[in-house]
Amino acid sequence: MKDQELNHLLDESLARLQAGETLEAVLARNPEWAADMRPILESVMAVWQTRGSDTVPVAAMVRSRERLLVEAQRRRALEPRRNPLFAWLSNFRTVTVSAVILVVVLTLGVTGLSSLNALPGDPFYPMKLAAETFTLSLPVKASVRLAWQDSYDLRRRQEVEGLIGRHSEVEVHFTGHLTKSEDGRWMVDEIPLVVTDDRIALLEKYNGRFVYVVADLLTDGQAYLEGIDTRLYEITGEVKEFDGASLRVDDVTLLVTHDTLIDMPPTVGDAVTVTSMRTGDGGLLALWIGKGPAPQSGLK
Numbered sequence: 462m463k464d465q466e467l468n469h470l471l472d473e474s475l476a477r478l479q480a481g482e483t484l485e486a487v488l489a490r491n492p493e494w495a496a497d498m499r500p501i502l503e504s505v506m507a508v509w510q511t512r513g514s515d516t517v518p519v520a521a522m523v524r525s526r527e528r529l530l531v532e533a534q535r536r537r538a539l540e541p542r543r544n545p546l547f548a549w550l551s552n553f554r555t556v557t558v559s560a561v562i563l564v565v566v567l568t569l570g571v572t573g574l575s576s577l578n579a580l581p582g583d584p585f586y587p588m589k590l591a592a593e594t595f596t597l598s599l600p601v602k603a604s605v606r607l608a609w610q611d612s613y614d615l616r617r618r619q620e621v622e623g624l625i626g627r628h629s630e631v632e633v634h635f636t637g638h639l640t641k642s643e644d645g646r647w648m649v650d651e652i653p654l655v656v657t658d659d660r661i662a663l664l665e666k667y668n669g670r671f672v673y674v675v676a677d678l679l680t681d682g683q684a685y686l687e688g689i690d691t692r693l694y695e696i697t698g699e700v701k702e703f704d705g706a707s708l709r710v711d712d713v714t715l716l717v718t719h720d721t722l723i724d725m726p727p728t729v730g731d732a733v734t735v736t737s738m739r740t741g742d743g744g745l746l747a748l749w750i751g752k753g754p755a756p757q758s759g760l761k
Contacts, residue, residue, distance in 0.1 A: 470494065474502060496578070503596065503609070580620050582631040603698040603711040610694065621652055621684065628680045636692045639664065639672045647686075649674055655685045663689065671739035694745065696735040700727045708747055710735055715747040724751030 470491060477487050484502055488495040579585040593613050597606060617635040624631060637650035647654045647664055649672065656664060667689055675688040698711035708715045708727065715737055717723075727733050727750055736749040 470498075474498060478502060478506065500592065580624055580627075580629070580631075581633050582624075582629060603696050603713040607694065607696070607713060614692075618650060618652065621678065624678050625652075625682045625684075628682055629678060630680050631678055632675065632687070633678050633684065634673070634675055636671065636673050639667050639670055639689070641668055652684060655683045657686075660686055660689075667691065669741060691738050693748070694737045694739075696737055696745070697733070700729050700731045700733055702729065703727050708735065708750065713745065715745045716740065717747050717750070721747045722749045724749070 474487050474491075477490075478484065484499070484506065487502065488499060491498065579589050593609075597609055597613075614636045617633075618637055621633050621635050624633065635649065635652070637652065640648050641664075642648060647656050654674070654676065664686075671692045673690050673692045674684075674686065676684040676686050678684050696710050696713055696715065698713070700708065700710060701712075702709040703717075703726075706717055708717050710733060715735060731752065733750060733752055735747050737745040737747050740746050
């Protein structure tokens with residue numbers, strides 16, 4: 462992509478987001494750049510969620526393009542088509558809270574953009590995880606944070622699939638639905654697990670659940686199970702509705718049953734924390750509801 466086209470793509474994408482177009486719609490307009498653009502635009506949107514779109518220093522972004530273009534030219538000369546968005550937003554001169562947040566997110570998440578496609582074991586992989594953790598710490602609506610978590614869960618599974626193709630040897634962490642095939646194989650979504658006999662009873666307990674898995678991926682391309690647990694989601698926000706059978710926190714609705722542990726009956730307007738898990742149909746089941754930090758055990 463030429464420098465002028467790159468500038469136009471970035472400007473147009475931001476403008477469309479500010480006009481109300483969805484992130485997926487913006488990315489669909491340029492599918493060849495979607496993987497590179499997604500974390501940058503997600504980070505910008507995170508700032509808008511916390512401070513409003515008018516607080517992002519657009520003029521400073523434009524000034525920073527000079528460094529982007531120089532770096533893009535250098536990279537094209539050395540390694541054609543290798544992430545020419547490297548230096549975008551790296552030279553802010555307008556100092557605001559939003560600018561600081563944005564610089565931190567993008568520094569962690571797109572340093573050289575080498576971390577965007579980094580896999581477990583790669584040097585830039587910790588930066589990729591740090592950027593995700595930082596984004597999840599921002600004060601946004603419960604549904605936004607939940608969508609980010611689902612997006613990052615999907616990334617973990619895609620990373621494992623990529624590593625299987627590499628025949629790498631590394632520890633991996635990923636999530637998905639645990640199922641047992643007709644021929645007795647254990648699968649987490651489309652990823653098969655190699656399971657020792659002493660862990661079969663544990664897998665039977667979690668069969669059908671959305672789980673968090675730790676496995677050793679070996680050069681034979683197989684994932685050897687090391688640990689498994691229920692994938693938990695912590696939902697925080699304001700109670701909008703509670704009728705005893707369901708709870709709405711911000712814009713997220715959770716199922717409540719007689720097994721749900723309720724530290725204190727929630728009332729509309731309360732700020733609450735809910736520990737939850739996925740149900741078979743993809744919904745959320747509240748395991749614990751309270752006003753303080755969630756308990757660390759006894760919920761599964």
